[in-house]
Amino acid sequence: MTTTMLAGRLNLRTRAFAVERVPVPDPGPGQVRIKVMAAGICLSDVHLIEGSLNPLFNPSEKVTLGHEVSGVIDAIGPGVPPVWKTGQRVLLQAGERCGVCPGCVRGAACLQVRTRGVDYDGGWAEYALATHYTLVPIPDDLPFEQAAIIPDAVSTPWAAIVATGQARPAYPAGVWGVGGLGAHAVQLLRAIGAAPIIAIDPLEPARTRALEFGADLALDAMAPDVRERIKAITGGRMLDVAFDMAGVAPVREQALRCLGPGGRLVLVGLTPAPLTIGDSIGFSYRQQKLLGHYGSEPEHVEQLVNLARGHRLDFARSISGLVPLADAADGVERLRQKHGNPIRLILKP
Structure with a gap:
């Protein structure tokens, strides 16, 4: 296996975005490595690049963007439950619990959720790391492109509709x-x-x-x-x-x-x-x-996957185009300018 990969990286100080070659990450305790098959380009990514949206909890100078991600488990770190196997098709929750706030300590809702591709490295890359509890299995007949956009593009309005509103x-x-x-x-x-x-x-x-x-x-x-x-x-x-x-x-x-x-x-x-x-x-x-309203809870993503599994929802119309990962900057510009009136453009590593 190659030791480097392409990743769409944003310099949080200068707001310069570029697809760079970086080391392939190794999964740590409780983590898996995902071979990314699809990653959505969201307007929030545009806002991050423009500087109107800022990470709340990211101390790093650079971050790999991408919070709408699907792929296949490629490697498993120590301490991951045996229910997860290499080769499984999964999507990734768009964020995870901080583990240290009063909510997390009490086993209640996290008060300081970390967002993937904002507060830590996301999925605009050939490979991405994910904590095992952020994995959601997807059915074989759900295309990776449609699965990728369920976290956020679909789950955010779903949670706003059924929970907040x-x-x-x-x-x-x-x-x-x-x-x-x-x-x-x-x-x-x-x-x-x-x-x-x-x-x-x-x-x-x-x-x-x-x-x-x-x-x-x-x-x-x-x-x-x-x-x-x-x-x-x-x-x-x-x-x-x-x-x-x-x-x-x-x-x-x-x-x-x-x-x-x-x-x-x-x-x-x-x-x-x-x-x-x-x-x-x-x-x-x-x-x-x-x-x-902000984002969604893990249960909302799981509900939508179940609805898609039962063929109650179809997101095929939402995929407006496929963009090679190497051309991520062009995809961002297409969304910024609304070229073709896109719903979701999908990066393909």
């Missing part, structure tokens, strides 16, 4: 931004029976995609009658829950105006910009809620 069957839901997260949000809202589903995006190709993925109505965010159209299709009820998948401040203010009594706005897209609640008295009187 608690969307309900037969209740109206709105999705602002029909990119990588928003397209899946529409598909998943359809799967749980939300109705009607309204998608809002300024780009016509994104609105067309929303209708193809199951939206009942797709509106231009720049149109002056967005609120009136939502009021009409919901019979005056307005939205039970709204999801900001874009991370744009004006989007959030527009979504707030479209909530009904008890309505919830879930902030999924990331932005450092402040949020203004224009009618704060009305917001309180109608007992509406503003909810932050």
Whole structure:
């Protein structure tokens, strides 16, 4: 086996990104080494490179990007349970517990989750290390490209829908931004029976995609009658829950105006910009809620794999193109510029 490999590395000080040749890592105690078969390019990766998103817990100067990863177990370190074997097809959870916070010490939810490809080296590489408890087995008939995007691209909107936002069957839901997260949000809202589903995006190709993925109505965010159209299709009820998948401040203010009594706005897209609640008295009187959301729990990824295993969900339409790992910078630029209106571009080592 070769001793070096290609890896897409970001200098966290200068924000210079390059595909470099680095040593192939050896798995330590509790770790396995994955031969990467597919890795998604996420808008969060673009934000990291641009500098608008910063690691919270990474003391290193450089990090290998990539938190959406699937592959095959290539080598097993000491202390890994025997349930894991070389050759197994797996995807990797997008992060892991810190192991030292009060939540981890008590066996509860981690309060300082480390994100793969942000706080430690990820999967934009020919090989990647993973702690064994972040592995999720995948069925033989689930393509690696589709499996790779389940952590984050699919699991983040799924967790926002079923956990944070608690969307309900037969209740109206709105999705602002029909990119990588928003397209899946529409598909998943359809799967749980939300109705009607309204998608809002300024780009016509994104609105067309929303209708193809199951939206009942797709509106231009720049149109002056967005609120009136939502009021009409919901019979005056307005939205039970709204999801900001874009991370744009004006989007959030527009979504707030479209909530009904008890309505919830879930902030999924990331932005450092402040949020203004224009009618704060009305917001309180109608007992509406503003909810932050980040990522997903391991159980959400496992749920989605089970749904894919049972052929209840199909992510084939989400794969917008394949990019050689060596050309990762070109893939990032394609996503940044929205060339071809991609949902997910996939790096192939």
